[in-house]
Structure formats: structure tokens, C-alpha cells
Amino acid sequence: MMRKHSHLFLVSRLFVLVFHGAADGFVSNLIPVTTQRGFKTLGHAVSNQNNEDEDPNKRLMNFQSINSVRNNARRRFLALPLVMAASPALAADSSSNNPNNSALRSAGGVTGSASLENGLLEARVTENVLSPPPYGMETPDVFYPSWFAGTWKVNSVTKSVEAPCGVALFGGNATFQKAQSEVGTELVYDSRFLKGMNRDGTETVIIADREYNVKSIAKAAIGENSVVNIPLATPNKFTCILAPKGSPSLLQVDLITLNRRQENISQNMFDCSEVVREIISPIENTRSNLGMPPPILKEIETASIYTYDADKDQVTCLQRSASFLLPSQQSAMALKMWEVSRGRPVDVRFYSVTYTKRV
16 A cells, blocks of 8 residues: 655655665654643553563564574674663753754763674664664764665555554654554655765765655655755755645754664675654744744664665665654653653654665
């Protein structure tokens, strides 16, 4: 079944297209979680299930068996002693656009993270790890394997939607049920990866074509002319202006990369992950200033596990997107909900993505 999306649905997932080259990623509806209804039900919101007893193979959603190379890498990583801070004693205020205030940067020990062994990212996906990511900003961009170069037809299927901290922190029953209705649906669009040079000009690298990818999924999801402008498109910050049909105002979306890691598992296996701060703001004076909501801020980790089939010239991907709340001194309700989440994601989604080569 093909997906039909609202403008709010698209905005909350754009960052994956920007930083992961049109993998499907986070697809939540942008309903503010700091509602009075959600606040009243905080007592029922905390669910400390970490899925530790669940068969890891179930996490693959019948997507594809992980072969021995991946299994060995994951076992090496899980054998390492992990010390993760997942308490509410994090940053005091993340209401500004300053990435140094990141709740996830405060929660995860990122010093020397580049020395962490391969298998970390796969473990976070297949084990559905709910603690903040332990890696930092390890590379200036995601540099994909050579087989990623070119233009691809992308088929993305939503496999599951979870609320680890309870439905209230997810956004309430209506928001959760709406997200659940997306399970099993498919979105089809194009994505493109370009050849370039590294900063030293000594090596050819493959990077995502951010502008192309955002325009492609916007066209597929919410209409031909939904992207008004893309004033900034860099590896660490992306800004676009959207004009969603039915929206009372234009929307500005700012995506700031806070953490990044990639792992070259083998010649045909590649994993990558990024944490992005997403800031969505209505643009004043576009139609009406009255009742204009405040900016919506989230931090989202998206981890992608890629496998290349050279015979078919096809890439398959298992992807997990985890959305974290941010603390705020401007809203007592938002601060309380962040404290209740205890450093865990409030919205976790899994996707099965297939890339078929066009050019």
C-alpha cells in the first residue's frame, strides 16, 4: 500500500534524506508532545522495557539475515564494557540552537569514540538499544562505498513503530495510532549519490546529494512545489523552506548534525549513523502571526545497515530511527516530560529500504 502523508509527517523525516541520502528514516507526525493531555498521563508513560530478552532476529522484521561477518562484528562490540548515562541529569537547557547544549552529547561518553569497534551500529539497530549513542562527531560527512554512486529508485516500507517511554510521551493515543497505521505502507522516490573529493583533494569519495534527495521525497510525499527554497545544504547543517498544502504558514526546517559514525564492515556491507537536531519553525508574516506555535525541537538518531548485492546491483537497508526529547527552561511541562523519558527515545521506528539502480 502506498503512503499518503501530511506536511507535518514529511517535515519530521526530512533530516534522513539530507544526511542519509534518501533512506526513509524518522516518520513521526509533528504533534507537540508537551500537551496538557500528555502531561496528565505522565504517570502511565514510563515503560522501562529495553527488549533485552527479545530474540534479536525478530528485530530484523523478516528483512534479511545478518551474515557471519556482521554477527562477528556485533559480538565483538557487545563484549565491550559499556557505560552509558541514561539519567535525567543532563543538560539544563537545550532550547537554543546551540548544538553544544545537546542532551545526547551530554548523555553519551563520546571522547575517543572513533576507537570503538565495528559492530556498534548494528547492535544499536538489531538489539534496539535505548541508551544515548556513545559515538561523537567522527567524520566530516558520511562517505559511502563506491557502489553507492549514481541514481537509485528507493522503496521504503515501515516495519514497526514503538513507544519505549509510553504512549503519552510519544504524543498521545491519536498520534500513536496514526503512526501505527503507517506500518506496512510503502513510499517510493529517487535518491542520488555523487562523486567528490575529500578535503585534502587526495581521494574520491561518495556523498549524498542533499538538495536532490529532499526535493525528490517532498515531491513524492506532499506535492510538486512543496520545497520553496534550500538556502543552506552542508554536511553539518541543512536549511529548507517548505510550503505544505494546507499549512497556515511557511515552515523553516533547520537540521544540525551533532554526532556521526560510519563502519565499513566488508566490501559489500556498510553501516552509518547520525544524530541530528531538528528545529521546525513557522515563518512569521506568511499568512498570519496569530496563534503561531513555538519552534519544535527534537534530537533524532538514525542508524542504517546497508548490504550491496553486486549481481542485482541493488542495496538493501535495515534502518532504525530514534527520537529523543530535549529539556527546556521555557516550558515546565516539556522539562518534566524530558525528565520522565530518562534519556531514552520516545519514538522508535524501523524501516526496510531497497535501492534499485537507475543510472
